[in-house]
Amino acid sequence: MPKISEERKSARREQILEGARRCFAENGYEGATVVKLEREIGLSRGAIFNYFPSKEDLFIELAVRDNARMSETWLNEGLEGVVRAVVELDPEWLSVYLELFRRVRTDHDFRERIESRQRAVAPANRERIEQAQRDGEFRDDVGPKEIGIFVNLVLNGLALTRAGGEELPSTDLVLALLRDAIGPDRARTPARRSA
Protein backbone atom coordinates (compact mmCIF):
# COMPACT_ATOMS: atom_id res chain seq x y z
CA MET A 1 0.00 0.00 0.00
CA PRO A 2 1.49 3.37 -1.01
CA LYS A 3 2.12 5.91 1.70
CA ILE A 4 0.13 9.12 1.47
CA SER A 5 1.93 12.31 2.41
CA GLU A 6 0.57 14.43 5.25
CA GLU A 7 -0.22 17.14 2.75
CA ARG A 8 -2.31 14.81 0.64
CA LYS A 9 -4.05 13.45 3.70
CA SER A 10 -5.00 16.94 4.74
CA ALA A 11 -6.28 17.81 1.25
CA ARG A 12 -8.36 14.65 1.23
CA ARG A 13 -9.85 15.50 4.62
CA GLU A 14 -10.91 18.86 3.21
CA GLN A 15 -12.39 17.25 0.12
CA ILE A 16 -14.41 14.88 2.31
CA LEU A 17 -15.67 17.61 4.63
CA GLU A 18 -16.65 19.96 1.82
CA GLY A 19 -18.53 17.22 0.00
CA ALA A 20 -20.26 16.08 3.19
CA ARG A 21 -21.40 19.62 3.94
CA ARG A 22 -22.93 19.97 0.47
CA CYS A 23 -24.56 16.56 0.75
CA PHE A 24 -26.07 17.26 4.19
CA ALA A 25 -27.27 20.70 3.08
CA GLU A 26 -28.92 19.31 -0.03
CA ASN A 27 -30.52 16.19 1.43
CA GLY A 28 -30.78 16.82 5.16
CA TYR A 29 -28.87 14.72 7.69
CA GLU A 30 -31.17 11.70 7.53
CA GLY A 31 -31.48 11.99 3.77
CA ALA A 32 -27.70 11.97 3.24
CA THR A 33 -27.27 8.25 2.55
CA VAL A 34 -23.86 6.62 2.18
CA VAL A 35 -24.46 6.36 -1.59
CA LYS A 36 -25.20 10.09 -1.81
CA LEU A 37 -22.17 10.94 0.33
CA GLU A 38 -19.94 8.85 -1.93
CA ARG A 39 -21.28 10.56 -5.02
CA GLU A 40 -20.98 14.11 -3.65
CA ILE A 41 -17.52 13.56 -2.13
CA GLY A 42 -16.21 11.58 -5.10
CA LEU A 43 -14.67 8.82 -2.96
CA SER A 44 -15.73 5.32 -1.93
CA ARG A 45 -17.23 4.67 1.50
CA GLY A 46 -14.02 2.86 2.44
CA ALA A 47 -11.91 5.92 1.69
CA ILE A 48 -14.33 8.28 3.46
CA PHE A 49 -14.73 6.22 6.60
CA ASN A 50 -10.99 5.80 6.79
CA TYR A 51 -10.92 9.49 7.74
CA PHE A 52 -14.26 9.76 9.55
CA PRO A 53 -15.55 6.52 11.07
CA SER A 54 -19.25 7.54 10.88
CA LYS A 55 -21.72 10.05 9.46
CA GLU A 56 -21.96 11.44 12.99
CA ASP A 57 -18.21 12.16 13.01
CA LEU A 58 -18.55 14.03 9.75
CA PHE A 59 -21.33 16.22 11.10
CA ILE A 60 -19.56 16.88 14.40
CA GLU A 61 -16.36 17.96 12.66
CA LEU A 62 -18.36 20.35 10.46
CA ALA A 63 -20.20 21.75 13.50
CA VAL A 64 -16.94 22.21 15.38
CA ARG A 65 -15.47 24.13 12.46
CA ASP A 66 -18.53 26.39 12.22
CA ASN A 67 -18.22 27.07 15.87
CA ALA A 68 -14.51 27.87 15.66
CA ARG A 69 -15.09 30.18 12.70
CA MET A 70 -17.92 32.02 14.47
CA SER A 71 -15.73 32.44 17.54
CA GLU A 72 -12.93 33.77 15.34
CA THR A 73 -15.32 36.31 13.79
CA TRP A 74 -16.47 37.40 17.23
CA LEU A 75 -12.89 37.82 18.48
CA ASN A 76 -11.71 39.75 15.42
CA GLU A 77 -14.77 41.65 14.26
CA GLY A 78 -16.94 41.93 17.38
CA LEU A 79 -20.70 42.28 17.53
CA GLU A 80 -21.21 43.70 14.06
CA GLY A 81 -19.06 41.01 12.44
CA VAL A 82 -20.85 38.17 14.15
CA VAL A 83 -24.35 39.51 13.39
CA ARG A 84 -23.42 39.92 9.72
CA ALA A 85 -21.90 36.42 9.63
CA VAL A 86 -25.09 34.79 11.01
CA VAL A 87 -27.27 36.68 8.55
CA GLU A 88 -25.18 35.26 5.71
CA LEU A 89 -25.25 31.61 6.80
CA ASP A 90 -26.56 29.11 4.26
CA PRO A 91 -30.23 28.32 5.08
CA GLU A 92 -29.85 24.79 3.70
CA TRP A 93 -27.00 24.05 6.03
CA LEU A 94 -28.80 25.67 8.99
CA SER A 95 -31.71 23.27 8.42
CA VAL A 96 -29.35 20.36 9.07
CA TYR A 97 -28.73 21.75 12.55
CA LEU A 98 -32.44 22.14 13.20
CA GLU A 99 -33.04 18.57 12.10
CA LEU A 100 -30.57 17.41 14.75
CA PHE A 101 -31.97 19.41 17.69
CA ARG A 102 -34.08 16.53 18.93
CA ARG A 103 -31.02 14.33 18.94
CA VAL A 104 -28.86 16.92 20.74
CA ARG A 105 -31.48 17.05 23.49
CA THR A 106 -32.07 13.31 23.81
CA ASP A 107 -28.73 11.64 22.92
CA HIS A 108 -26.32 12.34 25.76
CA ASP A 109 -23.16 11.17 23.99
CA PHE A 110 -23.91 13.13 20.84
CA ARG A 111 -24.56 16.24 22.92
CA GLU A 112 -21.39 15.78 24.93
CA ARG A 113 -19.27 15.38 21.81
CA ILE A 114 -20.52 18.68 20.41
CA GLU A 115 -20.43 20.60 23.67
CA SER A 116 -16.98 19.48 24.74
CA ARG A 117 -15.56 21.09 21.59
CA GLN A 118 -17.60 24.24 22.14
CA ARG A 119 -16.23 24.59 25.64
CA ALA A 120 -12.76 24.93 24.17
CA VAL A 121 -13.54 28.34 22.67
CA ALA A 122 -15.70 29.63 25.54
CA PRO A 123 -12.93 31.28 27.65
CA ALA A 124 -11.66 33.40 24.75
CA ASN A 125 -15.21 34.45 23.86
CA ARG A 126 -15.90 35.44 27.45
CA GLU A 127 -12.64 37.38 27.70
CA ARG A 128 -13.65 39.36 24.60
CA ILE A 129 -16.89 40.43 26.33
CA GLU A 130 -15.00 41.49 29.44
CA GLN A 131 -12.65 43.50 27.25
CA ALA A 132 -15.61 45.24 25.58
CA GLN A 133 -16.96 46.04 29.05
CA ARG A 134 -13.63 47.56 30.10
CA ASP A 135 -13.54 49.55 26.84
CA GLY A 136 -17.03 50.94 27.52
CA GLU A 137 -18.50 49.23 24.44
CA PHE A 138 -20.76 47.02 26.58
CA ARG A 139 -22.50 47.86 29.86
CA ASP A 140 -20.74 46.63 32.98
CA ASP A 141 -23.71 46.51 35.36
CA VAL A 142 -24.68 43.12 33.89
CA GLY A 143 -22.27 40.17 34.00
CA PRO A 144 -20.33 39.04 30.90
CA LYS A 145 -22.09 35.68 31.03
CA GLU A 146 -25.49 37.38 30.88
CA ILE A 147 -24.41 39.60 27.99
CA GLY A 148 -23.19 36.54 26.10
CA ILE A 149 -26.49 34.75 26.71
CA PHE A 150 -28.54 37.67 25.40
CA VAL A 151 -26.40 38.11 22.29
CA ASN A 152 -26.73 34.37 21.65
CA LEU A 153 -30.52 34.58 21.88
CA VAL A 154 -30.60 37.24 19.19
CA LEU A 155 -28.11 35.33 16.99
CA ASN A 156 -30.15 32.12 17.38
CA GLY A 157 -33.30 34.03 16.50
CA LEU A 158 -31.60 35.36 13.36
CA ALA A 159 -30.38 31.87 12.41
CA LEU A 160 -33.88 30.44 12.83
CA THR A 161 -35.44 33.20 10.72
CA ARG A 162 -32.79 32.58 8.06
CA ALA A 163 -33.37 28.80 8.12
CA GLY A 164 -37.10 29.31 7.56
CA GLY A 165 -36.41 31.45 4.51
CA GLU A 166 -38.28 34.36 6.10
CA GLU A 167 -37.40 37.93 5.36
CA LEU A 168 -34.57 39.04 7.65
CA PRO A 169 -34.76 42.30 9.57
CA SER A 170 -32.27 44.99 8.61
CA THR A 171 -28.88 44.18 10.11
CA ASP A 172 -28.43 47.83 11.10
CA LEU A 173 -31.70 47.74 13.03
CA VAL A 174 -30.73 44.55 14.86
CA LEU A 175 -27.36 46.02 15.74
CA ALA A 176 -28.87 49.30 16.94
CA LEU A 177 -31.43 47.61 19.22
CA LEU A 178 -28.90 45.06 20.44
CA ARG A 179 -26.49 47.86 21.34
CA ASP A 180 -29.27 49.61 23.22
CA ALA A 181 -29.75 46.42 25.24
CA ILE A 182 -26.10 45.68 26.02
CA GLY A 183 -24.33 48.96 25.35
CA PRO A 184 -23.42 51.51 28.02
CA ASP A 185 -26.11 53.88 29.24
CA ARG A 186 -25.07 56.82 27.08
CA ALA A 187 -25.04 54.84 23.84
CA ARG A 188 -28.79 55.10 23.38
CA THR A 189 -29.03 58.36 21.49
CA PRO A 190 -26.67 57.60 18.58
CA ALA A 191 -28.14 54.10 18.35
CA ARG A 192 -31.59 55.62 17.94
CA ARG A 193 -30.45 57.80 15.09
CA SER A 194 -28.99 54.88 13.17
CA ALA A 195 -32.14 52.76 13.65
Added chain:
Amino acid sequence: MPKISEERKSARREQILEGARRCFAENGYEGATVVKLEREIGLSRGAIFNYFPSKEDLFIELAVRDNARMSETWLNEGLEGVVRAVVELDPEWLSVYLELFRRVRTDHDFRERIESRQRAVAPANRERIEQAQRDGEFRDDVGPKEIGIFVNLVLNGLALTRAGGEELPSTDLVLALLRDAIGPDRARTPARRSA
Protein backbone atom coordinates in the same frame (compact mmCIF):
# COMPACT_ATOMS: atom_id res chain seq x y z
CA MET B 1 -75.26 5.69 9.63
CA PRO B 2 -76.06 7.43 12.92
CA LYS B 3 -75.84 11.19 13.01
CA ILE B 4 -73.22 12.66 15.35
CA SER B 5 -74.19 15.80 17.21
CA GLU B 6 -72.14 18.98 16.71
CA GLU B 7 -71.02 18.73 20.30
CA ARG B 8 -69.69 15.22 19.83
CA LYS B 9 -68.01 16.22 16.60
CA SER B 10 -66.23 19.03 18.36
CA ALA B 11 -65.13 16.76 21.23
CA ARG B 12 -63.80 14.25 18.72
CA ARG B 13 -61.84 16.96 16.90
CA GLU B 14 -60.21 17.87 20.21
CA GLN B 15 -59.43 14.23 20.97
CA ILE B 16 -57.77 13.88 17.56
CA LEU B 17 -55.73 17.07 17.87
CA GLU B 18 -54.53 16.31 21.39
CA GLY B 19 -53.49 12.79 20.43
CA ALA B 20 -51.76 14.02 17.27
CA ARG B 21 -49.80 16.60 19.24
CA ARG B 22 -48.58 13.96 21.69
CA CYS B 23 -47.72 11.60 18.85
CA PHE B 24 -45.75 14.24 16.88
CA ALA B 25 -43.95 15.38 20.03
CA GLU B 26 -42.95 11.85 20.94
CA ASN B 27 -41.95 10.56 17.50
CA GLY B 28 -41.20 13.65 15.44
CA TYR B 29 -43.25 14.57 12.38
CA GLU B 30 -41.70 12.00 10.04
CA GLY B 31 -41.70 9.36 12.78
CA ALA B 32 -45.43 9.77 13.48
CA THR B 33 -46.73 6.96 11.27
CA VAL B 34 -50.44 6.38 10.68
CA VAL B 35 -50.27 3.33 12.95
CA LYS B 36 -48.75 5.41 15.77
CA LEU B 37 -51.29 8.20 15.24
CA GLU B 38 -54.16 5.66 15.46
CA ARG B 39 -52.76 4.22 18.67
CA GLU B 40 -52.15 7.58 20.37
CA ILE B 41 -55.47 9.09 19.30
CA GLY B 42 -57.46 5.92 19.95
CA LEU B 43 -59.36 6.05 16.64
CA SER B 44 -58.98 4.31 13.29
CA ARG B 45 -57.36 6.09 10.35
CA GLY B 46 -60.79 6.27 8.71
CA ALA B 47 -62.24 8.18 11.67
CA ILE B 48 -59.19 10.46 11.95
CA PHE B 49 -58.95 11.35 8.28
CA ASN B 50 -62.67 12.03 8.22
CA TYR B 51 -61.83 15.12 10.28
CA PHE B 52 -58.36 15.90 8.94
CA PRO B 53 -57.65 14.65 5.41
CA SER B 54 -53.87 14.36 5.92
CA LYS B 55 -51.07 14.41 8.47
CA GLU B 56 -50.19 17.83 7.10
CA ASP B 57 -53.66 19.13 7.98
CA LEU B 58 -53.23 17.88 11.52
CA PHE B 59 -49.93 19.67 11.93
CA ILE B 60 -51.18 22.91 10.37
CA GLU B 61 -54.22 23.02 12.64
CA LEU B 62 -51.97 22.52 15.68
CA ALA B 63 -49.58 25.25 14.48
CA VAL B 64 -52.46 27.64 13.87
CA ARG B 65 -53.74 27.05 17.39
CA ASP B 66 -50.30 27.67 18.90
CA ASN B 67 -50.10 30.86 16.95
CA ALA B 68 -53.54 32.03 18.05
CA ARG B 69 -52.75 31.23 21.68
CA MET B 70 -49.44 33.07 21.54
CA SER B 71 -51.16 36.08 20.00
CA GLU B 72 -53.81 35.95 22.74
CA THR B 73 -51.08 35.93 25.39
CA TRP B 74 -49.40 38.89 23.75
CA LEU B 75 -52.65 40.87 23.57
CA ASN B 76 -53.67 40.13 27.16
CA GLU B 77 -50.39 39.84 29.03
CA GLY B 78 -47.93 41.83 26.91
CA LEU B 79 -44.19 41.33 26.71
CA GLU B 80 -43.72 39.60 30.04
CA GLY B 81 -46.56 37.14 29.37
CA VAL B 82 -45.26 36.17 25.97
CA VAL B 83 -41.66 35.72 27.12
CA ARG B 84 -42.82 33.49 29.98
CA ALA B 85 -45.08 31.50 27.63
CA VAL B 86 -42.20 30.76 25.22
CA VAL B 87 -39.91 29.71 28.04
CA GLU B 88 -42.52 27.15 29.12
CA LEU B 89 -43.14 25.59 25.70
CA ASP B 90 -42.67 21.83 25.46
CA PRO B 91 -39.20 21.10 23.97
CA GLU B 92 -40.48 17.91 22.35
CA TRP B 93 -43.19 19.76 20.52
CA LEU B 94 -40.79 22.57 19.54
CA SER B 95 -38.55 19.98 17.88
CA VAL B 96 -41.42 19.11 15.54
CA TYR B 97 -41.39 22.68 14.27
CA LEU B 98 -37.63 22.59 13.75
CA GLU B 99 -37.93 19.35 11.82
CA LEU B 100 -40.34 21.10 9.41
CA PHE B 101 -38.25 24.22 8.78
CA ARG B 102 -36.71 22.82 5.62
CA ARG B 103 -40.16 22.07 4.31
CA VAL B 104 -41.50 25.53 5.20
CA ARG B 105 -38.66 27.04 3.18
CA THR B 106 -38.89 24.74 0.17
CA ASP B 107 -42.58 23.75 -0.13
CA HIS B 108 -44.49 26.79 -1.30
CA ASP B 109 -48.00 25.44 -0.66
CA PHE B 110 -47.15 24.25 2.83
CA ARG B 111 -45.64 27.62 3.66
CA GLU B 112 -48.62 29.50 2.28
CA ARG B 113 -51.08 27.41 4.30
CA ILE B 114 -49.26 28.25 7.53
CA GLU B 115 -48.60 31.89 6.73
CA SER B 116 -52.11 32.70 5.53
CA ARG B 117 -53.44 31.75 8.97
CA GLN B 118 -50.70 33.73 10.71
CA ARG B 119 -51.60 36.82 8.72
CA ALA B 120 -55.05 36.74 10.32
CA VAL B 121 -53.69 37.67 13.76
CA ALA B 122 -51.03 40.11 12.54
CA PRO B 123 -53.13 43.34 12.58
CA ALA B 124 -54.19 42.87 16.23
CA ASN B 125 -50.59 42.11 17.24
CA ARG B 126 -49.36 45.23 15.47
CA GLU B 127 -52.07 47.38 17.03
CA ARG B 128 -50.97 46.17 20.48
CA ILE B 129 -47.43 47.40 19.77
CA GLU B 130 -48.72 50.80 18.63
CA GLN B 131 -50.78 51.02 21.82
CA ALA B 132 -47.67 50.26 23.91
CA GLN B 133 -45.86 53.02 22.02
CA ARG B 134 -48.65 55.50 22.75
CA ASP B 135 -48.61 54.43 26.40
CA GLY B 136 -44.86 55.04 26.61
CA GLU B 137 -44.11 51.38 27.30
CA PHE B 138 -42.18 51.01 24.02
CA ARG B 139 -40.01 53.57 22.25
CA ASP B 140 -41.69 55.45 19.40
CA ASP B 141 -38.62 56.46 17.42
CA VAL B 142 -38.55 52.96 15.86
CA GLY B 143 -41.53 51.67 13.87
CA PRO B 144 -43.95 49.09 15.33
CA LYS B 145 -42.98 46.61 12.63
CA GLU B 146 -39.31 46.88 13.64
CA ILE B 147 -40.15 46.44 17.31
CA GLY B 148 -42.20 43.33 16.47
CA ILE B 149 -39.33 41.90 14.44
CA PHE B 150 -36.82 42.38 17.24
CA VAL B 151 -39.11 40.87 19.89
CA ASN B 152 -39.68 37.91 17.56
CA LEU B 153 -35.92 37.39 17.18
CA VAL B 154 -35.53 37.11 20.93
CA LEU B 155 -38.57 34.82 21.26
CA ASN B 156 -37.26 32.59 18.46
CA GLY B 157 -33.88 32.48 20.16
CA LEU B 158 -35.53 31.41 23.41
CA ALA B 159 -37.57 28.74 21.62
CA LEU B 160 -34.44 27.36 19.95
CA THR B 161 -32.53 27.26 23.23
CA ARG B 162 -35.48 25.49 24.84
CA ALA B 163 -35.76 22.98 21.97
CA GLY B 164 -32.07 22.07 22.34
CA GLY B 165 -32.56 21.38 26.06
CA GLU B 166 -29.96 24.01 26.90
CA GLU B 167 -30.11 25.98 30.12
CA LEU B 168 -32.38 28.98 29.64
CA PRO B 169 -31.30 32.44 30.73
CA SER B 170 -33.23 34.03 33.59
CA THR B 171 -36.55 35.35 32.31
CA ASP B 172 -36.09 38.53 34.35
CA LEU B 173 -32.75 39.16 32.68
CA VAL B 174 -34.20 38.64 29.19
CA LEU B 175 -37.08 40.99 30.00
CA ALA B 176 -34.78 43.66 31.43
CA LEU B 177 -32.44 43.68 28.41
CA LEU B 178 -35.33 43.45 25.96
CA ARG B 179 -36.97 46.46 27.63
CA ASP B 180 -33.70 48.35 27.36
CA ALA B 181 -33.74 47.67 23.63
CA ILE B 182 -37.36 48.56 22.91
CA GLY B 183 -38.44 50.60 25.93
CA PRO B 184 -38.48 54.38 26.05
CA ASP B 185 -35.25 56.26 26.63
CA ARG B 186 -35.76 56.82 30.35
CA ALA B 187 -36.53 53.16 31.15
CA ARG B 188 -32.90 52.20 31.28
CA THR B 189 -32.09 52.87 34.90
CA PRO B 190 -34.85 50.78 36.55
CA ALA B 191 -34.26 48.00 34.01
CA ARG B 192 -30.60 47.93 35.03
CA ARG B 193 -31.48 47.56 38.66
CA SER B 194 -33.71 44.58 38.01
CA ALA B 195 -31.13 42.82 35.84
